[in-house]
Amino acid sequence: MSRVIVIGGGLAGLAGAVALADAGLRVELYERRPILGGRASSFIHPSSGERVDNCQHVLLGCCVNLLDFYARLGVRDRIAFHETIPFIDESSRVSVIGPSRLPPPLHLFPSFLRLRTMGFRDKLSIVRTVAGMIRYVLTQRKTDSLAGRHAAEATSPVSMAAWLAVHGATGRAVEAFWKPFLISALNDELDDIDAEYGIRTAVRAFLINRRGYEVGLPAVPLGDLYAPCIDYIERRGGRVVLDQGVAGISTDGGRVASISLQDGSSVEAGACLSALPFDVLCRLLPADHAANPYFAILSGLSVSPITAVHVWFDRPVTELDYAAVIGRRIQWIFNQSIRDPDAFSTGGGGTYLGLVVSASDEWMKMPQQMIIDQTMEDLGALLPAVRQAELLKAIVVKEGRATFAPRPGCDALRPGPSSPLSNLFVAGDWVQTGWPATMESAVRSGYQAAEALLRARGVRAPILKPELPLEGLMRWLAGKRDI
Numbered sequence: 001m002s003r004v005i006v007i008g009g010g011l012a013g014l015a016g017a018v019a020l021a022d023a024g025l026r027v028e029l030y031e032r033r034p035i036l037g038g039r040a041s042s043f044i045h046p047s048s049g050e051r052v053d054n055c056q057h058v059l060l061g062c063c064v065n066l067l068d069f070y071a072r073l074g075v076r077d078r079i080a081f082h083e084t085i086p087f088i089d090e091s092s093r094v095s096v097i098g099p100s101r102l103p104p105p106l107h108l109f110p111s112f113l114r115l116r117t118m119g120f121r122d123k124l125s126i127v128r129t130v131a132g133m134i135r136y137v138l139t140q141r142k143t144d145s146l147a148g149r150h151a152a153e154a155t156s157p158v159s160m161a162a163w164l165a166v167h168g169a170t171g172r173a174v175e176a177f178w179k180p181f182l183i184s185a186l187n188d189e190l191d192d193i194d195a196e197y198g199i200r201t202a203v204r205a206f207l208i209n210r211r212g213y214e215v216g217l218p219a220v221p222l223g224d225l226y227a228p229c230i231d232y233i234e235r236r237g238g239r240v241v242l243d244q245g246v247a248g249i250s251t252d253g254g255r256v257a258s259i260s261l262q263d264g265s266s267v268e269a270g271a272c273l274s275a276l277p278f279d280v281l282c283r284l285l286p287a288d289h290a291a292n293p294y295f296a297i298l299s300g301l302s303v304s305p306i307t308a309v310h311v312w313f314d315r316p317v318t319e320l321d322y323a324a325v326i327g328r329r330i331q332w333i334f335n336q337s338i339r340d341p342d343a344f345s346t347g348g349g350g351t352y353l354g355l356v357v358s359a360s361d362e363w364m365k366m367p368q369q370m371i372i373d374q375t376m377e378d379l380g381a382l383l384p385a386v387r388q389a390e391l392l393k394a395i396v397v398k399e400g401r402a403t404f405a406p407r408p409g410c411d412a413l414r415p416g417p418s419s420p421l422s423n424l425f426v427a428g429d430w431v432q433t434g435w436p437a438t439m440e441s442a443v444r445s446g447y448q449a450a451e452a453l454l455r456a457r458g459v460r461a462p463i464l465k466p467e468l469p470l471e472g473l474m475r476w477l478a479g480k481r482d483i
């Protein structure tokens with residue numbers, strides 16, 4: 001059985017490793033940290049002793065490859081799906097988006113009409129922009145197939161904010177609908193998001209298939225979802241080496257010859273799947289290879305932060321499982337105690353909330369206590385019970401390099417899985433997957449790198465799962481083809 005080295009135990013590396021192990025290869029995975037999961041992981045917080053996720057991670061029904069990965073590991077049932085998405089507005093009013101019997105793309109329409117967070121004119125503007133999005137993906141598909149070129153080259157990049165303005169979105173529709181959804185899905189301000197990414201994300205989630213928008217929340221700490229990986233890979237003849245970073249990649253001509261490890265040893269590589277962050281990969285390569293345009297272009301990618309605030313109260317403060325927040329610094333509230341009281345510490349009948357702020361540039365340099373104060377101010381205004389409750393503890397987790405920033409034109413900077421080194425295949429949420437930086441993108445990248453590696457060995461094994469099928473009127477509009 002031939003050996004493949006996988007570098008990095010985030011979702012991309014794990015998905016690639018699991019797929020290669022399933023294809024009969026002996027996988028050796030090296031991860032720098034003592035835990036798996038990378039940017040989506042759980043850890044014991046040093047001063048509180050609490051086991052927390054670095055941040056609440058949300059998936060949607062359209063994340064088919066991530067769900068396939070969980071199914072391979074036998075943890076698919078640890079994801080609880082929700083058919084409704086509650087929004088809390090500035091006056092603490094709750095409105096809900098949910099399903100109806102109407103066919104896609106109209107399935108969410110009746111609940112949308114009932115939203116109390118905006119007026120009729122704003123809703124009308126959303127209908128107009130959604131129609132514009134459908135037109136965009138249909139026309140672009142036609143343009144792409146006629147021109148026979150990649151989507152990103154077919155149009156010049158424009159920001160999501162500019163696109164929404166041109167398509168008549170009202171200020172309130174942007175504030176109360178597009179911002180809560182797109183800033184958290186793409187982790188940047190609308191001015192800085194490539195409209196192509198925003199449109200495709202909205203179309204995938206809300207328009208093409210009934211299940212696309214459903215919100216999946218892990219019912220266990222993130223780390224428990226990956227725990228089976230080690231056994232899974234070992235039972236197929238491989239091994240997972242934690243706490244062992246890769247210090248360098250040596251090449252011989254146009255191939256990776258070996259990788260050196262942080263303990264000073266080195267390992268020969270028949271084939272190598274890198275699932276490292278893009279800046280780390282470029283640092284580990286010999287300078288002449290890092291200068292190759294395939295890698296050098298990555299210096300153009302920038303990053304965007306996310307901040308998570310975990311708070312524990314001495315009593316129940318909300319009956320909501322989770323909610324999107326309109327018009328405040330906090331963007332999402334997740335009630336960890338309701339989800340699974342056994343899996344998360346509840347502080348003895350109290351409440352544990354996970355709060356998320358994407359594109360949190362302003363908080364990066366702010367002292368933790370000031371962040372907690374601002375969070376409590378927002379929470380007190382949103383959930384009246386918080387004002388009577390005692391805050392037992394609070395933890396702030398700042399992730400300065402949470403995702404690559406989806407800036408207009410960034411798609412052209414994302415390389416495919418096959419590198420110029422003939423036995424080096426590349427994965428990571430930043431690789432060209434057609435998705436923004438998400439867990440789905442990471443797993444897709446791992447699967448597509450595994451496919452490319454197998455293809456180079458003459459094995460054609462389809463691993464990537466196709467997007468959710470078009471349903472209802474979308475199928476008819478698209479002429480029964482993918483969009």
Ligand SMILES: Cc1cc2nc3c(=O)[nH]c(=O)nc-3n(C[C@H](O)[C@H](O)[C@H](O)COP(=O)(O)OP(=O)(O)OC[C@H]3O[C@@H](n4cnc5c(N)ncnc54)[C@H](O)[C@@H]3O)c2cc1C
Nearest residue numbers: 008010011012032038039055057058246428429438439442
């Ligand atoms: C705060 C936050 C919130 C997020 N929320 C969501 C969400 O709600 N939904 C969603 O879909 N996505 C979310 N994301 C994005 C998601 O977490 C990432 O897209 C995904 O986890 C990236 O996986 P990856 O494997 O590509 O990269 P990483 O997770 O970064 O994996 C890279 C791995 O390589 C390891 N490594 C680094 N250097 C070395 C070395 N020298 N040798 C060996 N190993 C090394 C790292 O330790 C890491 O484990 C969030 C991200 C953050 C940070």
